[in-house]
Amino acid sequence: MHQVDSMSPQERRASVSLALVFAFRMLGLFMVLPVLATWGQQLQGATPFLIGMAIGAYGLTQAFLQIPFGMLSDRVGRKPVIVFGLLLFAAGGLVAAGADSITQVIAGRVLQGAGAIAAAVMALVADSTREQHRTKAMAMIGMSIGLAFAVAMVAGPVVARMAGLGGVFLSTSALALVGIVLVLLAVPTPQQTQPHRDAGVVRGALWPSLANGQLLRLNYGIACLHAILMATFLAIPLALQQQAGLAKEDHWWVYLAALLLSFFGMVPFIIYAERQRQMKRVMLGAVAVLALVQPLFWLSQHSLPWLVAAIILFFVGFNLLEATLPSLLSKIAPAGGKGTAMGVYSTSQFAGAALGGMFGGWLFAHFGLGGVFVGCALLALSWLIIGGTMREPPYVTSYRLALSPACLDDAALATRLQAVAGVTDVVIVAEEAAAYLKVDAKILDREALNRVAAPV
Incomplete structure (x- = not known):
């Protein structure tokens, strides 16, 4: 029973390696945060406004491309989008590392933000894990982001002290390249790619x-x-x-x-x-x-x-x-x-x-x-x-329930699911053969839920 309820080695490998990919990228983004205001003052053309723009410039392209990149990964696959995004991020780091003016740093940060891979990574996590372990996998990524932020706040000034601002940006490119190696060699390729309403x-x-x-x-x-x-x-x-x-x-x-x-x-x-x-x-x-x-x-x-x-x-x-x-x-x-x-x-x-x-x-x-x-x-x-x-x-929490063909033919299925104690909202998605629920875990009657969803 313990074997059934625990993550498989492949799920664990996918979750850990994707959490590391996410962490390396976020580490690269945030390492610049504690050093750019002080170390960037010697750059040609530096003004307080342009330094501020350089600090947040990655957000411009990230905001515009976040959702489109996620949708693109539904069509062409997760890994190609993630690798392409990390290449853009690495290229942006190289542009900023070689900069002698604040405008070049801004250009590099904009290019870094263009590697908007977050949605594609989340979708790949969903592809690579079973429903009962998906929350754990997402939690690993959440923890990796928090840890990356903490490390970046310390690593940024330390790297800048040893190698200057250019060294900080070179480090971000190196981290992106490590992420690419992880995606290609460590992250398992899922058997199928499909949209997940709770991840994409x-x-x-x-x-x-x-x-x-x-x-x-x-x-x-x-x-x-x-x-x-x-x-x-x-x-x-x-x-x-x-x-x-x-x-x-x-x-x-x-x-x-x-x-x-x-x-x-x-x-x-x-x-x-x-x-x-x-x-x-x-x-x-x-x-x-x-x-x-x-x-x-x-x-x-x-x-x-x-x-x-x-x-x-x-x-x-x-x-x-x-x-x-x-x-x-x-x-x-x-x-x-x-x-x-x-x-x-x-x-x-x-x-x-x-x-x-x-x-x-x-x-x-x-x-x-x-x-x-x-x-x-x-x-x-x-x-x-x-x-x-x-x-x-x-x-309440989100809950995805796989449905058999017999269940999908039941016109009253949504009503019967809604009647289960602890279920507050139901959406049935026939093309995914699944029901998406919102449930209050404290009062959810899981046995009743399983009976309703059991094949007839």
Whole structure:
């Protein structure tokens, strides 16, 4: 029985190797974040606005190409799209590494963002795992992204200290090439490729996702979060160097300490949010932390200990939101619409990153560091107001049920599934021979569900 319920070696191999591919790409994207504001000042033509644009430029192309690349992978296959995207990312890193002007760095970052492979990777995970293990595989990718962000915050300054800004960009290209090797040699090729409504974008579900007010609030939130991240990291490295007197080569230890302490600080809140079903309260609390920490940045610019304390608080709020927002989306998205909702959410995230870099650069150019912190605080407050109007989410999870031909012929199947205790929403997709459900795991009658779906 244990053998049946555990991941097969092939599923485990696919999940781990794809999580690493995702992690290497995100590591490459985020390594630049803590160093570009300080190390990029010597580039020809560098201005605060253009440095801010360079920080968030990858989000421009990522936002536009995220959904199209996912749909393309349905037609031509997952691996070709992923390899092509990683080649674009590697090429963008080489362009930026050889740059002597800020405009060339921006061009490289735009090219890096064009390798928008997230949707294709998620779809390949869905192709490579059985339904009962898909959540575990997706969780591995989620953890790999969080770990990549943490490593990038420390690795960026360390690599810049050893090899300069060009070395950071060369490292991103090398990581992309390692990802390509993993895709070609380590990731198993699935027997068949098909659209998965919980892992990819489906055209028919796109408009309902865009018209859903609750999802729109989350999309606004993730756009704000990454706009604040990009703008803040235009200002924080400069505050550490110019105001608090910490050499740019030594910034790594601040980020390492802040990330470690913030991780332990956020875990109790994640547990409370899920177990006590208080997701909205925890989310709004974390947004309030982001709003309140910005004036603290402003007031503590000249004191390194207070500035480090503020950075720790920022990461507690940021990491808590990074963990809870996808969980909220999974609960709010309609049955069979999770993949599409996640595609729109990711697009919003990258658009926010692009706009946040430019927003932060413009504020810094006109109002200095204080202007950036005030602008980020106002952005967080706008999110707090909009997020406050969100309804408490239903505490349900997505569930995909394979259906036999006999079940598909049952005209009353949807009604009978809906009648099972714990099932709140049902969508039957005949071409996938599957039913997509939203279920409350605490009260779901699994035996009744299996009886209804059993072949006649």
